[in-house]
Amino acid sequence: MAFGDLKTEKGIKELNSFLEDKSYISGYQLSQADLDTFSQVSKAPGANLPHALRWYNHVKSYSAEELKSLGITGASPLKSATTTTASANDDDDVDLFASDEEEDAEAAKVREERLKAYAEKKSKKPELIAKSSIVLDVKPWDDETDMKELEKVTRSIEMDGLVWGASKLMPVGYGINKLQIMCVVEDAKVSVDELVEEIEKFEDFVQSVDIAAFNKI
Template identity: 65%
Template sequence: MAFGDVKTAKGLQELNNFLAENSYISGYTPSKADLSVFEALGKSPSDFANIARWYRHIASFSTQERSKWTGSALPQVSGGTTTVSASKADDDDVDLFGSDEEDDAEAERIKAERVKAYSEKKSKKPALIAKSSILLDCKPWDDETDMKEMERLVRTIEMDGLLWGVSKLVPLAYGINKLQICCVIEDDKVSVDELQEKITEFEDYVQSVDIAAFNKI
């Protein structure tokens, strides 16, 4: 196997084929031969996987490290002349750096680990509890209804996820007041309809219950 002018498509294809079976241009370690081809290329050709792999490897060395490489630079890496002979190319070689397939597999493994770690971290976060703030209007039968007792009875209602808040008396008409009382509920635990039914069970005091305001928190 041999390759010629690395400035041509034919030469690049030949070099790509050569690097499919060889880790370096000459021998088993990087040398000035690698450096001369590296400099002749100028950049990694994206369409040739083996050259790209080799180019990344050579580029990983610093300028100072490359200056210490031994061997001989290739006399010509462009112009159509065969650069590497078949006798050198056929030497048994060991790939000292991973293939693109190995790089892709490692990248996929790392990605999968990160996704798993993120999912586990997200699952440990406490779930948000949906809550609502409700303002209820509790209307009495007449002006003789004991409104303080009505409020006391309403506040005796206890449900998991129910928290009573402030209250006040609001005039209706003819001296009649209604009890306006606020509460906060957890949506998954408290049914508003059930809460209204429980309040109207105090039928000696409560004529009706209406929702004056309903807001999600």
């Protein structure tokens, strides 16, 4: 998917329009396409481009460990290439097998400081956050149910660790459509059962909610 030059306002506006009803550049979860597109964006989109900004912040939140769990290779958006290179050079500079006999007092001091900095850096390694990508089937009562309002009340549910994604209407039969909507949740913060219960509380619109797909990411 080409959006033109993403370092220009025109390119970012095209990206924002594309993401209006999508959570990712391709498919229902983060992919290499998102990282490739992210690398072309020079800075965070403005608040007047909410869809592009939401996507930008979501992609930026992934650590290297999370990318690896998705089978995506490459540097994490959390770190620039310059920072990554500098970190690698810092690691290479730590000589754990230097001979004490060859070190003078100043060299020993420098080595001690580098070892301390290296240990501190390792201890601050970000914790891997377990997430799941879920597709929900939200079923109305009949063909007279206002599906736009049904989607509106569904998306009105806010939880820490919950991000709503793309949606579409799927025919069920007899002129009735169901709402199929995707979301990403942090497993430690959001209970799927609780989320389903919250949606089903909108009894004027919702008959039932089923889980159509559930994938760990």
